Structures are given as structure tokens and as C-alpha cells.
Amino acid sequence: MLASLGEPPEVTMRRILVIGSYNRDTVLRVPRFPQPGETLAARALDRFHGGKGSNQAVAAARAGAAVSLAAAIGTDEAAEAALALWAAEGIGAASVHRRAGVPTGEALILLDDRGENEIVIVGGANATLAPEEAVAALGVSAxxxxxxxxxVEATLAAFVAARAAGARTLLNxxxxxxxxxxxxxxxxxxxVNETEAERLAGRSGAPADLAAALASRVAEGVVLTAGAAGAWWAARGAAPSHVPAVPTDVVDSTGSGDAFAGAMxxxxxxxLPIEAALRRxxxxxxxxxxxxxxxPSxxxxAEILALGG
Structure with missing residues (x-):
């Protein structure tokens, strides 16, 4: 039982297993994105922890959950930094596998003056996570x-085993x-976001329509995020509902989707009921x-609850 900051001790968190990546992010701040064939000078270079799996594990842990991670990293300096991060955040790393001779994942991120980004990923060790390793990490996760x-094969194997054990599965x-x-x-x-929804649905459309179209393909329903337009929830056989976005000043949108997924x-x-989890x-x-x-973002x-999440 985990008592959450600012809430009564009877609040109980069931364990979350995150299956996913760790990348060392290199962020180049540019005035705008370059055109094909163009050389553009960056204003600054920063390096951060990244990878959607690790980010979402940190986001969930900071939101109060008990979290463990199934992942693969190298034996390089970036891997040591990742292990130190998870230890500092209280994330269980017993199912993180180290690969000799394979680099830890890397991501190159271009960040423009609007706060928009373009990202290129080199998977490295992330591509080596095996189905049996993901399944073995399940434990008592709810x-x-x-x-x-x-x-995908590792996630599929873990999801099938999790569903058979009565656990809920959430795929970003x-x-x-x-x-x-x-x-x-x-x-x-x-x-999914709008681009991902269109890819899965095989067509374009309004967010609510795309969410509804995809809802019939999963057990419970679909969350479709649309940035400043908010998010939609579509359950099987029910009309989509809308969750408004929280107004904010955008400095860097890089971690926003992972923050959403982890806190939800x-x-x-x-x-929490699904719509309350969506608001969070x-x-x-x-x-x-x-x-x-x-x-860092x-x-x-305490911040989430203070803003009404």
C-alpha cells in the first residue's frame, strides 16, 4: 500500500509494469526546422534522459504509482545513467536487461522556437527485449x-499473459x-494521437470519429489526444466524450505525451474512473x-493535484 502525497493514507496504488525503451536524448534547439539539404546552426545542445518507456515509468512514479520497468540497455555510460535515474525515482529495475556490445538507445531531437519537435531514434539495445523477458517481468502487476x-513481439506476449492473469493492458x-x-x-x-489514429484506422477524420472507429478493436476503449484541442475517450458501443486541454505556455512539448500516459x-x-484518469x-x-x-518536465x-488533475 502506497500513501500518496496530500491524500489520505487509505489511497491504494496497484503496481504498474511498464514495458518500454530507454534513450539518451540529445536536444538541438533551432529557430526552425531545416529544409531538405539545408545546414542550420543550432542555438544550444542539451542531453537528457528519454525513451517513451522510461519517461512513462517516471511519469507514473511521480504521479504516485508503484512502478517497475522491463527494458534492455547497454553496458555504456548512458546505461549507468539510466539505472541511477530509476533508482532515484523509486522504479523497480530488476527486469532491466543489460546487453554487452550493444549501445543504449539514442534519440536526436530538434526543438524549434514554437516548442514543436522532430525526433529521430536509434533503437540500440531497445530492439533486443525478448518476449520471455517481458512475460517474466509481470509479477503481480495490475x-x-x-x-x-x-x-512488438515482446509486448504482445506480455499483454496476452497479463490479460490471462486478469491485469489491465494499456498500449500507447x-x-x-x-x-x-x-x-x-x-x-x-x-x-493514440491524431497521426497514430489515422495510421491505425487507415483514414483521416475528426478525432471523435477516429476514436470511435478504433474502439471496436480493443477490449475497453480508445484515448485520442489532440494537443490543445484536448482528448477524446471512446468506449465500445458508446458515444465519444471530450476532455478539454488544460491551458499552458509551451516551452517544450517533448515529454507531454509521456506525462499524459504515465499520469493516466x-x-x-x-x-479512478477512466474520465477522471484522463483529466489527470x-x-x-x-x-x-x-x-x-x-x-525534467x-x-x-502534488503539482498535478494542485492544478485540478
Missing amino acids: LVLAQLETP AAPAQVLPEALLDATAILM AAGLAEG GATAGALACRRLGAV LPRR
Whole structure:
């Protein structure tokens, strides 16, 4: 039982397992994105912890959840930094596997003056996470959260085992790609942005329509995030509902989606209804836009609750 900051001790958090990536992020701040063939001078260079899996694990832990991580890293300096991060955040790393001779994942991020970003990822050790390693990490987790920066086969195996054990599965289908139907069948809640929703649906459309179209392919429903336009929840057989965005000043949007996913997962692990968990996620996502860097921007539980999440 984990008592959360600012709340009565009877609040209980069920354990979350995050299956996902760790990347060392190199952020180049540029006035605008370069055109093809153009050389553009960056104004600054910063390095941060990153990777959607690690970011979402940190976001969920800071939102008050008990979190463990299944991941693969190298034996380099970036891997040592990752282990130190997870230890500092109270994230269980017993199911993090180290690979000799394989580099820890890397990401190059261009950040422009509007706070928008473009990202290129080198998977490295992330691409080596095996299905049996992901399944072995399940333990007593009540909710399993995954993304698409580690092998789909590992996530599928863990989701099938988790569903058989009665655990809830939450898939953040990012980066955008076509998914096997078996993975969607094993997914309770699907989280996508507009681009990812269009890729999975095979068409464009209004956010509410896309969410509704995808809801029939998963067990519970779909969360579709749309930045300043807010988010939509579409359950199977029900009309979509809208969660407004929280107004914010955008400094860097890099970690906002991960903050949303992690805080929403923490809310679900706490037993909140889906729309209350969505509001918590939307609040965390807005707070994450206010600071530079993915992990430095991820808000803590007290900040989220103070803003009404």
C-alpha cells in the first residue's frame, strides 16, 4: 500500500509494469526546422534522459504509482545513467536487461522556437527485449503499460499473459505504425494521437470519429489526444466524450505525451474512473510543456493535484 502525497493514507496504488525503451536524448534547439539539404546552426545542445518507456515509468512514479520497468540497455555510460535515474525515482529495475556490445538507445531531437519537435531514434539495445523477458517481468502487476519503441513481439506476449492473469493492458501506440490485430485484441485501452489514429484506422477524420472507429478493436476503449484541442475517450458501443486541454505556455512539448500516459496509468492504478484518469493525464501533459527536456518536465503528484488533475 502506497500513501500518496496530500491524500489520505487509505489511497491504494496497484503496481504498474511498464514495458518500454530507454534513450539518451540529445536536444538541438533551432529557430526552425531545416529544409531538405539545408545546414542550420543550432542555438544550444542539451542531453537528457528519454525513451517513451522510461519517461512513462517516471511519469507514473511521480504521479504516485508503484512502478517497475522491463527494458534492455547497454553496458555504456548512458546505461549507468539510466539505472541511477530509476533508482532515484523509486522504479523497480530488476527486469532491466543489460546487453554487452550493444549501445543504449539514442534519440536526436530538434526543438524549434514554437516548442514543436522532430525526433529521430536509434533503437540500440531497445530492439533486443525478448518476449520471455517481458512475460517474466509481470509479477503481480495490475496494469501493464507499453509503447512501440521495443519489439512488438515482446509486448504482445506480455499483454496476452497479463490479460490471462486478469491485469489491465494499456498500449500507447507510438511511434505510429501498423499493428497486428493480435496485439489490439490483447489491449484493454489504446492511447493514440491524431497521426497514430489515422495510421491505425487507415483514414483521416475528426478525432471523435477516429476514436470511435478504433474502439471496436480493443477490449475497453480508445484515448485520442489532440494537443490543445484536448482528448477524446471512446468506449465500445458508446458515444465519444471530450476532455478539454488544460491551458499552458509551451516551452517544450517533448515529454507531454509521456506525462499524459504515465499520469493516466497512475490514475487507473489508483482506481479512478477512466474520465477522471484522463483529466489527470491531461493536467500532467500540460504541466510537462512548461519545462525543457522530457524527464525534467514530468510533473509530480502534488503539482498535478494542485492544478485540478
